[in-house]
Amino acid sequence: MGTPETSREPCPDRILDDLGGAFGMGAVGGAAFHFLKATNNSPSGSRLIGGTQAVRMNAPRVGGSFAVWGGLFSTFDCTMVYVRQKEDPWNSIIAGAATGGFLSMRQGLGVFGGGKKQEPAVGNGNKTEVLESFDAPAVPSFEYK
Numbered sequence: 001m002g003t004p005e006t007s008r009e010p011c012p013d014r015i016l017d018d019l020g021g022a023f024g025m026g027a028v029g030g031a032a033f034h035f036l037k038a039t040n041n042s043p044s045g046s047r048l049i050g051g052t053q054a055v056r057m058n059a060p061r062v063g064g065s066f067a068v069w070g071g072l073f074s075t076f077d078c079t080m081v082y083v084r085q086k087e088d089p090w091n092s093i094i095a096g097a098a099t100g101g102f103l104s105m106r107q108g109l110g111v112f113g114g115g116k117k118q119e120p121a122v123g124n125g126n127k128t129e130v131l132e133s134f135d136a137p138a139v140p141s142f143e144y145k
Helices: 011-041 044-084 089-107 127-134
Strands: none
Touching (some): 011 044
């Protein structure tokens, strides 16, 4: 039995395979999430109707978002395999970073450090917060007597 990297489809077919799989996961997961959320938030007499209506409205959108992410990731992964002429974990790492960067481009150049600065979101995980978290002092232990 081969490793997971070598047992996959060749690259042009891999993109469509990953795109379809990502759409399926997003649609099923989005359907479950939005059904439960809508049944909880609907009035008691129409919970089932509210849940099914939320699934019809939101599951295709979530599935499409997952499909875009999966298709871009697989495209960048296949591009890295072609450029580097080897298939190793670095291709997936670079493909993930490229996918995140490409999807962030929709928000404008401010994301990349240029343009107009916006107020940072809470917990956006910028470099300073991550680096400072490693210098945090140890949590004191409290003993109850």
